[in-house]
Amino acid sequence: MIDLAAVARIVVDGRKWSVAGRPRIKDVAEYAGVSPKTVSNVINDFEHVSEHTRAAVREAIEALGYRVNIAGRQLRRGRTGMITLAVPELDVAYFAELAKHVMTAADRRGCTVLLHQTGGARERELAALRGFDAQFTDGVVLSPLSLTPRDLATRDTQLPVVLLGERQAPGGADHVGIDNVAAAREATEHLLARGRRRIAVIGGAVRGRQGTDRLRTKGYQSALQAGRFPFDPDLVVPVDAYHWQDGARAAAALLDRRPRPDAFLCLNDHLALGALRALHEAGLRAPEDVDVVGFDDIEASRFSVPSLTTVAPDKPAIADTAVSLLMDRIDRPGADGAADHVVGHRLMVRESTGGRS
């Protein structure tokens, strides 16, 4: 095959241009009457460049509409200015909202986000730790579901990683999340305070997953214990996934039990919204018959009928902290041990547990 780049170079306005129609650093250099390196120096704010030359180069850049070729820079520098965000599923609203915040945070720091879905599969999470074959990325923010602490311990430590969700292996990698135990405890205490005594946990301890479910279940137990209420393991029901339908199914099954549970602590909002739906189909209502609480404070929870009481993690803070931790790692590779950041959360009391809005 022919060398496209060489052949397709065409002459425009007396100058040569590459195929893509983009001027190269060399073109700018010629236009400005300096060497390519000097142009590079101007671009990268090297200090020893005279004001005069700097102006000339800036003008040339402007005139030609030059932009650095990232592939070239990356090849030379080993950096791309791109980070990867890997979440289980984008159509889980929490992750979509989180992604939005991460992209905003990254934008602010002048870097681009590559988004990946893992589907919660261990294989794909491991791929994320490797940078997805495409080592096009300087670092990874990963929200794992199936990763084991061992996976983390044996990972290639060359690629900076920040984990979201449950803290996996202490010291294994930087981590950002809320205090899930405390959050679940508060939610449970809220239900207990409202007189609920048969509180079911929907989404507790998902099979084969190392998510936040264990921590939240722990917080639930701790609230019961603190109030000297009995813990009934049968009330902790696992689900296959964190979607509406899983919540609806689990709730429907629970509503058939006698005595009937009087509250659902759902480990995310989708499950909770599904549970609301199941209540509706069973001819029951929240909060009159059953209280429902969720986690994540996705936008839908504010507008459902009834609106949903939920634990609101500080999503902007999670995103911001994660990105900033990651950038630190990228800038200083051999830095000291892993950090563990806890961001705030808040229980939003809404109609599904007797709130007003």
Added chain:
Amino acid sequence: MIDLAAVARIVVDGRKWSVAGRPRIKDVAEYAGVSPKTVSNVINDFEHVSEHTRAAVREAIEALGYRVNIAGRQLRRGRTGMITLAVPELDVAYFAELAKHVMTAADRRGCTVLLHQTGGARERELAALRGFDAQFTDGVVLSPLSLTPRDLATRDTQLPVVLLGERQAPGGADHVGIDNVAAAREATEHLLARGRRRIAVIGGAVRGRQGTDRLRTKGYQSALQAGRFPFDPDLVVPVDAYHWQDGARAAAALLDRRPRPDAFLCLNDHLALGALRALHEAGLRAPEDVDVVGFDDIEASRFSVPSLTTVAPDKPAIADTAVSLLMDRIDRPGADGAADHVVGHRLMVRESTGGRS
């Protein structure tokens, strides 16, 4: 500064490795006892490589855990294997679901998706057309809100682009979408068949935006016209954005009118779900008091209370068609005029207009 690459090269198992800890094509070549180019030939399935050499190279790749450096390849080939998907907002469920499908479709074709949010701002949509400065991407799938046909006409045609949503400029760029006029007409006819006569359009003709709203409003009018019902422009209410709260606000205002509208045709599901919420707050119910219809068939619409009648576009088909069109453009740059693909849609009748599920 020192040359990191040169200095940090360390010896492992008797071989040299680059800083990133990754073997290069040269390392594989040495290990296999062939030239770098031969390794490249194996990687790229060049036909004239003997079975024997091929096996040896494969083994070397395996043994060293080699992976191609995309920056190097991109620099040489001018291709990244990455495409950009630019949508207004990820936390609008429709776009999140669409993104999921686009990523799946791209994955299937062995390419990676860079995701961008435009916020619907013209500036950022234009940036998308340019490949976001980062010319890291081979092509762009863009779901525009504010772009004018003129923007399209004057765009740099070097970068392949596929548009989603409303067809902008015929011939300006490839386009994929549903037949919005027909879809809105069907939805309206459904409401008319149920005896509704004062059908309000929530989200009609958003200010300064060139979205699908105009087409859908047109379909609404055409249904009225076909049934010889009068068209009342006051029933078409614009919104600021396509979020729950906008739908809730618009619906609340409409419910105060006398005579009260007896149906809401909402131009997306979020607006519709917000409208359901407003009904609830006004002590009214769907479908008893007011019918509600949405667009997009997001997952939430199947689980809301009541569940939402909505127009379901064939999202997998949209994503698949868009990606495949884009890949075609990328493979054959100078190809003929722009294509215009219409994919299917279907009215999902649910509880909010008297359906059963």
Added chain:
DNA sequence: CCACGCGATTACATCGATGTAAATACACTG
């Protein structure tokens, strides 16, 4: 007046992969 120092600029090599063209190996014909 020259050596010296310092800031500004440039030549050159390099990052990793691959297209081109040339070289080599190999088989087969006459």
Added chain:
DNA sequence: CAGTGTATTTACATCGATGTAATCGCGTGG
């Protein structure tokens, strides 16, 4: 066995940007 043709393999240049080290120019102190 020379000659021709085909199948494999390789040398080399190149994509664009930048680190290193060398060079250039100019002012200053001895």
